[in-house]
Amino acid sequence: MIVTIDGVAASGKSSVSGGVARALGIPYVSSGLLYRAATLLGLDAGLDLGDPGALLAHLSSHPVRLEPLAEGNRVWRADRELTDDLHSTRVDKGVSVVAAHPQVRAWVDDQLRALPEPFVAEGRDMGTAVFPHAQHKFYLTASARIRAERRAKERPDDIPDIEAALIRRDELDANQIAPAADAQVLDTGPMTLDEVITTILRAVRA
Ligand SMILES: Nc1ncnc2c1ncn2[C@@H]1O[C@H](COP(=O)(O)OP(=O)(O)O)[C@@H](O)[C@H]1O
Numbered sequence: 532m533i534v535t536i537d538g539v540a541a542s543g544k545s546s547v548s549g550g551v552a553r554a555l556g557i558p559y560v561s562s563g564l565l566y567r568a569a570t571l572l573g574l575d576a577g578l579d580l581g582d583p584g585a586l587l588a589h590l591s592s593h594p595v596r597l598e599p600l601a602e603g604n605r606v607w608r609a610d611r612e613l614t615d616d617l618h619s620t621r622v623d624k625g626v627s628v629v630a631a632h633p634q635v636r637a638w639v640d641d642q643l644r645a646l647p648e649p650f651v652a653e654g655r656d657m658g659t660a661v662f663p664h665a666q667h668k669f670y671l672t673a674s675a676r677i678r679a680e681r682r683a684k685e686r687p688d689d690i691p692d693i694e695a696a697l698i699r700r701d702e703l704d705a706n707q708i709a710p711a712a713d714a715q716v717l718d719t720g721p722m723t724l725d726e727v728i729t730t731i732l733r734a735v736r737a
């Protein structure tokens with residue numbers, strides 16, 4: 532079984548996916564972390580993020596491994612853990628450029644499709660391009676302001692700057708951001724985190 536949870540930046544995908552996966556007793560996979568890892572490696576190597584050939588060559592010589600665990604995903608490059616360095620404003624600013632390359636998307640999708648079921652997969656295009664046959668598909672939205680207020684608890688930046696950055700990233704992600712036609716769309720703005728998790732679990736268990 533595959534459950535997909537897609538949505539815009541800071542809509543609650545990771546928190547909701549983790550809660551749903553823990554309740555179901557299965558791992559969850561955060562596809563965005565692979566795009567973030569590719570971005571971080573490119574930045575640290577001083578590469579042009581607009582050059583997919585250079586990025587893929589670097590990734591092939593520095594293999595990245597995603598470890599999906601019920602309590603959260605961990606990302607490794609060889610024996611160096613990258614996880615804690617992936618959610619930074621520096622990576623946020625470059626990741627949409629990296630994610631726009633079809634070669635990088637294929638690099639991510641190949642790793643995701645090799646994972647053994649069952650799992651929850653969260654990202655942008657899990658229910659459309661990557662797992663179109665998933666049994667349960669959900670898509671999370673919320674206003675940019677609400678998302679910025681939530682993200683502000685985790686970042687040093689102020690809310691208007693975070694809101695502008697989220698809107699900008701949603702625009703850059705436009706090619707992969709549309710919900711699947713058969714996804715249940717949830718506006719998480721008026722909902723607590725637990726209410727979103729409960730709503731999804733009720734649908735999965737129905
Ligand atoms: N429905 C909700 N109500 C309140 N806070 C939420 C809700 N969903 C997520 N959050 C919080 O918002 C922040 C961003 O959520 P996150 O899961 O990181 O989003 P994404 O993975 O889509 O970027 C986190 O601090 C999370 O705990």
Ligand SMILES: Nc1ccn([C@@H]2O[C@H](COP(=O)(O)OP(=O)(O)O)[C@@H](O)[C@H]2O)c(=O)n1
Binds near residue numbers: 654656
């Ligand atoms: N399935 C996915 C997941 C992420 N991404 C890209 O990776 C970036 C980071 O994804 P993320 O899910 O970690 O971002 P947040 O929504 O957590 O801020 C997104 O802004 C997209 O550019 C994508 O293109 N496709």
